[in-house]
Amino acid sequence: MRLPMPMPRVRREPDLVELVERQQLLRVRGRSIAWLPPLVVLCAVPLLDWATGGDFRVISWLVLVPGIAAAVCQVWTTGVFAGLAMFLYVLGDDSRTGLPDFILVALGGLLSVLACTVRLRGQERMLHMRAVVETTRRILLRRLPPDVGGLDHAEVYLAADSQARVGGDFYDIQPSPHGTRVVIGDVQGKGITAVEAASVLLGTFREAAYHEPGAEVVAERLETRMVRHLRYCAHIGRDDAERFATAVLLDFPELRSERTDWGPDLTGPDTVTVGVINFGHEPPLLVSPDGVRLLPLRDGLPLGLSELDPRPHPSSTVRLAPDETLLLVTDGVTEARDGGGAFFPLREYVAGALAADPRATEPDTLVRLVHEGVLAHTGGHLDDDTTIFAVRRAGRAH
Incomplete structure (x- = not known):
């Protein structure tokens, strides 16, 4: 019952x-x-x-x-x-x-x-x-329910323009019959034209991620849509016809045992194999109680630049244990500077937080720590839109 x-x-x-x-x-x-x-x-x-x-x-x-x-x-x-x-x-x-x-x-x-x-x-x-x-921000970056698609997640978005409260960063989670897909990205540039490009990509992702069985096809759909958008901008004479977007696409399929880029998956159903396609974005960090690792991904070109290299975007696979979390950020974090011009040491900062508290792998805790660290490093002044996104497999069945 x-x-x-x-x-x-x-x-x-x-x-x-x-x-x-x-x-x-x-x-x-x-x-x-x-x-x-x-x-x-x-x-x-x-x-x-x-x-x-x-x-x-x-x-x-x-x-x-x-x-x-x-x-x-x-x-x-x-x-x-x-x-x-x-x-x-x-x-x-x-x-x-x-x-x-x-x-x-x-x-x-x-x-x-x-x-x-x-x-x-x-x-x-x-x-x-x-x-x-x-309202535009809520439509563009819709509120994600907890444990959507069998994933634990946490995210925070900070616009560089505190009055506008919306920029070119985007993220979303889309459950589908083929698994759960996650995207995070950053449209080059600022202003309403960057918001428009982000909305175009998000709309395409929400449809393609649900209907397409393969993540490679979803990536192709995103590339095609970005190129179409840029051609439209050029056709009407807008000066943003050379815009591009960096992004990371994650594919959480049904649990299965197969070979990954890090070796064969022999740990059974407790480990999930995640497909990753990187469109010239900052590589995700794999955060576990043992430390922080930068994923060795095959980097592809940003979305909208397929004319430079028409080959499909390379795909990688990563084995993710239940206590491991993927941390994804935009360049508002990695390029954040303090008063002396020093960049925010994301990897070292997260490693120090894990050494102090191994429970920092929880998505909520991890996002909060990075958020506080970036604001403390910059003195509360952000020069670029900032998105911090943490995701891992939920600890219970859905």
């Missing part, structure tokens, strides 16, 4: 109103106190005017109240403070300041309300664009 699977908890995306509220800096325990600064000035100006007296009159300083409210409050709150400022001015004026100061306070209140309206509309447009970018 099959038990019903529990429904996953759906994460609700914040709407525009919530995003606007989050932009307010003056909040205590989730409640806005943006009204407090203009209220303090509203009370202080009459008290200061009463304390000074004589010829030194500061009651006209009430014009500051709606101006401050316009910078931090909503439109209706700014209007309320503008009205209160005018009321207190009339109440505290003894006719020595005259009509000009009254006009100043009234005009200042009106302009403050208009300025607040313009500020909030601009903020809403900005947040709307950020919501569009966030």
Whole structure:
């Protein structure tokens, strides 16, 4: 008897109103106190005017109240403070300041309300664009369920442009009747054109990885799609017609015993044979409790450069034990520099982390350690999009 699977908890995306509220800096325990600064000035100006007296009159300083409210409050709150400022001015004026100061306070209140309206509309447009970018990121780099396709995985993506929050790095896992395929890559260049090329490759991977029985055919489909995309860009006269993409394609087929590039697989069902096709990308690191090894793969040309060498991309096979994890990164990690220009020592850093804690082979732990190490090495400043991806066979059947 099959038990019903529990429904996953759906994460609700914040709407525009919530995003606007989050932009307010003056909040205590989730409640806005943006009204407090203009209220303090509203009370202080009459008290200061009463304390000074004589010829030194500061009651006209009430014009500051709606101006401050316009910078931090909503439109209706700014209007309320503008009205209160005018009321207190009339109440505290003894006719020595005259009509000009009254006009100043009234005009200042009106302009403050208009300025607040313009500020909030601009903020809403900005947040709307950020919501569009966030939606694009979720479509491009879709949220992967845990243990998808019988694989334990963890990943983190950091865009070099913290405002755009999306770049040319891409990754995905696609289960299929022929096994589970994994891809990670980096489109050369930056900007929306790099995002477009990444989306083209991901769309092709998701279809080909599911339908095609061989990883070599999936690689051929990716190459063909990249070439078609570049020809299209050249046909419409775009300046990114010479773009290319580096990538690594992993193929986790059904468990079988066969010869690999590292020798015959004689360890039985506890070891899985993984096919690897490298499109000019950084080679994966094999992380195990015994240490860190760089996989000796046959490197092929990046995607989009098949005219230089029309031969098929070379394929390699790797034997992966249950406690071994494949760590894949983009050049945002390997080319990260510190203040002195030194590159981030990825392999040495991971080896040191394993020596301190052998449990660092867990994908979640491994990705977190590399993430923290890169940010510490660069001082939190990234010059390129950064993706850290760790994957291994799940410890239970799926």
